[in-house]
Amino acid sequence: MIDFEEELKKFHPSPEVEDAESAIRALDVTDMVDLIVQLEEKNRTATTRV
Amino acid sequence: MRCFNCGCELTVNDFCTNCGADIKDYRRIVRLSNQYYNDGLVKAKVRDLSGAVLSLRACLKLNRMNVDARNLLGLVYFEMGEAVAALTEWVVSKNIKPEKNIADDFMEEVQSNPSRLTTINQSIKKYNQALLYAKQGSLDLAVIQLKKVLQMNPNLVIAYELLGLLYLESEEYKRARRILTLASKIDCNNTRILYYLREAEEGIRARYADEGAGSSKKKSVTASDSFTYMSGNETIIQPINTGEKKGVSGIISLIIGVAIGCAIMFFLVLPARLRAVSTQMNDQLKAVSDELTAKNADLVEQDKRIEALQSENDTVKAQIDELTGSSGMEERYDHLSDAALNYMREPDDVLGTEAMLESILGDSISQNSAISSIGVSSNAVTLDPAVYSESFRNLYGYLKGEVASKAAATYIDRGREELSNDEYQSAIADLLRATEIDPGSDEAWYYLAESYKESGDSVHATQIYSKIVNEMADSEYAERSRRSLTNGAATDNDSTQTDQDNAEDTAAETDEALAQALAAQALQQATAGAAASDINTLEGAAQ
Numbered sequence: 404m405i406d407f408e409e410e411l412k413k414f415h416p417s418p419e420v421e422d423a424e425s426a427i428r429a430l431d432v433t434d435m436v437d438l439i440v441q442l443e444e445k446n447r448t449a450t451t452r453v
Numbered sequence: 454m455r456c457f458n459c460g461c462e463l464t465v466n467d468f469c470t471n472c473g474a475d476i477k478d479y480r481r482i483v484r485l486s487n488q489y490y491n492d493g494l495v496k497a498k499v500r501d502l503s504g505a506v507l508s509l510r511a512c513l514k515l516n517r518m519n520v521d522a523r524n525l526l527g528l529v530y531f532e533m534g535e536a537v538a539a540l541t542e543w544v545v546s547k548n549i550k551p552e553k554n555i556a557d558d559f560m561e562e563v564q565s566n567p568s569r570l571t572t573i574n575q576s577i578k579k580y581n582q583a584l585l586y587a588k589q590g591s592l593d594l595a596v597i598q599l600k601k602v603l604q605m606n607p608n609l610v611i612a613y614e615l616l617g618l619l620y621l622e623s624e625e626y627k628r629a630r631r632i633l634t635l636a637s638k639i640d641c642n643n644t645r646i647l648y649y650l651r652e653a654e655e656g657i658r659a660r661y662a663d664e665g666a667g668s669s670k671k672k673s674v675t676a677s678d679s680f681t682y683m684s685g686n687e688t689i690i691q692p693i694n695t696g697e698k699k700g701v702s703g704i705i706s707l708i709i710g711v712a713i714g715c716a717i718m719f720f721l722v723l724p725a726r727l728r729a730v731s732t733q734m735n736d737q738l739k740a741v742s743d744e745l746t747a748k749n750a751d752l753v754e755q756d757k758r759i760e761a762l763q764s765e766n767d768t769v770k771a772q773i774d775e776l777t778g779s780s781g782m783e784e785r786y787d788h789l790s791d792a793a794l795n796y797m798r799e800p801d802d803v804l805g806t807e808a809m810l811e812s813i814l815g816d817s818i819s820q821n822s823a824i825s826s827i828g829v830s831s832n833a834v835t836l837d838p839a840v841y842s843e844s845f846r847n848l849y850g851y852l853k854g855e856v857a858s859k860a861a862a863t864y865i866d867r868g869r870e871e872l873s874n875d876e877y878q879s880a881i882a883d884l885l886r887a888t889e890i891d892p893g894s895d896e897a898w899y900y901l902a903e904s905y906k907e908s909g910d911s912v913h914a915t916q917i918y919s920k921i922v923n924e925m926a927d928s929e930y931a932e933r934s935r936r937s938l939t940n941g942a943a944t945d946n947d948s949t950q951t952d953q954d955n956a957e958d959t960a961a962e963t964d965e966a967l968a969q970a971l972a973a974q975a976l977q978q979a980t981a982g983a984a985a986s987d988i989n990t991l992e993g994a995a996q
Contacts, residue, residue: 405652407622411588413645414615416581418537420574427541434517435482436457443458443474 454483486516493522497529501642502610505529520550527559533640534609536563536573576606584615592619610640617649626656630687658688782840788813789845792852807860807890810853861891869900877908895921895928902934 418426454463457479461471468475489512496505509526512519527542540563543556563570583598599616602609613636620629630653636646776782792809795802836846864887871880884901887894902917914937921934 405618405621405649407618410618414584414587414611414618416584417535417577417611418541419577419581420537420540420570423537423540423544426537427544430541430545432513432517432545434513435486435515436479436517439478439482440457 454480482515486512486519486522489515490519490522490525493525493529496642497525499642500638500640502529502533502640503643503645506533518549520546520554520556523549524554524556524559527556531559531563532608534573534576534606534612536570537577539563572605576602576609576612579605580609580612580615583612587615587619592623595619596623608639610636610643610646613639614643614645614649617646617653621649621652621656624656626653626660629653630657654687661688661690785813785841786845789849789852793848796852796856803856803859804863806852806856810849810856813849857890861887861894861897864890865894865897865900868897868904872900872904872907875907877904880904881908895925895930898925899930899934902937906937 455461456463456469456472456474456476458474459469459472461469463476464470467477467480489508493505493508493512496502496508506526506529509522509529512522513526517523523542523546527539527546530536530542531539540560543560546556547554547560579598579602583595583602586592586595586598596616596619599612599619602612603616606612613632617629617633617636620626620632630650633646633650633653637643637650640646788809792806792813795809796806799805836849838846841849864883868880868884868887871877871883881901881904884897884904887897888901891897898917898921902914902921905911905914905917918934918938921928922931922938925931
């Protein structure tokens with residue numbers, strides 16, 4: 404049997420049109436490429452210190 | 454492919470030839486991202502929308518610059534009824550690639566239909582409200598709200614999921630199954646939907662099992678009464694013999710049904726039908742009445758026009774009769790022409806010409822009651838310029854002037870001859886005619902008096918003698934008249950008694966003629982100037 408309360412917690416309010424702007428602003432668009440760039444920056448900095 | 458560090462075009466080497474950055478991992482990430490995109494695309498094509506969403510999100514986590522994946526994700530969101538999420542992805546896509554981006558078309562299509570966008574937004578608000586109701590425990594209100602949401606936005610998958618969950622909670626498994634089946638047609642491989650659907654099937658199965666166990670006291674459903682088969686995940690239990698019971702109760706039910714039908718017909722349908730027919734008849738009656746009123750008005754107007762035309766016709770007829778009838782102008786012109794012709798052919802037949810001229814005026818006098826009532830002689834009548842034309846009046850005056858004196862002389866001669874032959878009545882008539890034609894002729898008056906005296910009419914004789922003495926004192930007949938008066942016209946009368954009686958009989962007639970002659974003399978004097986001028990004019994024209 405399903406747990407109604409637990410299942411209900413999985414449902415979240417859907418963003419309305421008025422909230423579109425804030426939803427766009429809050430969107431996390433960080434990707435793996437960003438992480439690679441950060442790593443490259445760190446490696447470069449470490450190499451420079453050495 | 455471009456370098457993530459400097460943006461330079463990459464070669465087959467594992468490093469950037471421009472900045473020297475290691476791009477081996479970058480290549481692998483981009484390749485992996487593309488694989489996720491392809492996976493999402495395949496899932497979207499088979500309507501595994503939730504699976505497509507997961508793949509495309511993973512794709513974008515690896516490489517956020519994958520515009521195609523972002524646009525497809527927005528499209529999948531829109532298909533699932535989540536317009537705001539779709540718009541969000543398209544806007545981000547547009548930011549990453551402003552030119553030649555299909556996201557433009559998607560957004561334009563959504564924004565070109567504001568009412569649809571408003572409806573979607575309203576459905577999302579109602580969904581949020583329903584979710585709130587559900588979390589507050591108001592499951593019935595939540596169900597009602599979600600039904601409205603699905604009417605407005607039939608693709609909102611999360612609304613199907615929530616409604617299915619609410620039905621499962623209220624143990625309405627069949628409804629839950631129906632709703633979740635609809636949702637699975639939109640998103641065929643949604644894990645949550647499949648999970649709930651399985652719960653619904655189990656619930657249905659469990660309920661049938663309970664009913665089968667609990668109905669042992671009733672009529673048991675044996676294997677021969679029904680058969681069961683599986684259709685996908687659904688278990689179908691179909692009864693075999695479902696015929697209705699037959700017997701007396703069926704006939705009674707039929708009779709009752711017929712009676713109810715008749716009653717409905719009589720009390721509901723028939724009055725409405727009669728009312729409709731009555732209304733239609735009233736409308737027709739009103740239309741006919743209006744038409745009749747209009748026709749009557751037209752008829753009255755036509756009658757008035759007919760009366761006016763009849764009156765006008767009568768007037769025209771009278772005018773035509775006046776012009777062309779026996780007493781009309783045409784006839785008078787004929788008389789005048791005849792008189793002129795007669796005068797030209799036989800100048801000596803003055804009496805004939807005079808008679809023709811008299812016939813003109815006779816008609817005129819007969820028409821002009823005012824003139825005839827005063828007993829004015831015809832030759833003293835002035836022709837009305839309004840009735841007779843100038844040429845008519847001139848010709849008439851000319852002929853009258855030429856003929857009158859000669860006719861008067863002829864009458865006088867005839868009267869004298871008749872007087873000498875003792876034909877007094879004829880003499881009086883001719884002499885009276887002479888005085889009418891020429892009222893200034895003292896000779897005519899004198900012999901008229903003599904004729905009266907000889908006929909025994911001393912009264913008229915005395916009147917005429919007195920007239921001659923008074924009005925024609927210079928005449929040669931004045932002295933003779935005076936003598937006659939002195940001798941006594943009445944006492945000199947030696948006629949017989951018979952002659953006196955005859956004279957009395959004709960007294961009335963002669964009175965009138967005499968009065969006309971006297972009046973003619975008076976009027977002739979008054980119109981002498983005008984007549985003379987007319988004659989002079991006509992003579993000038995004739996010359």
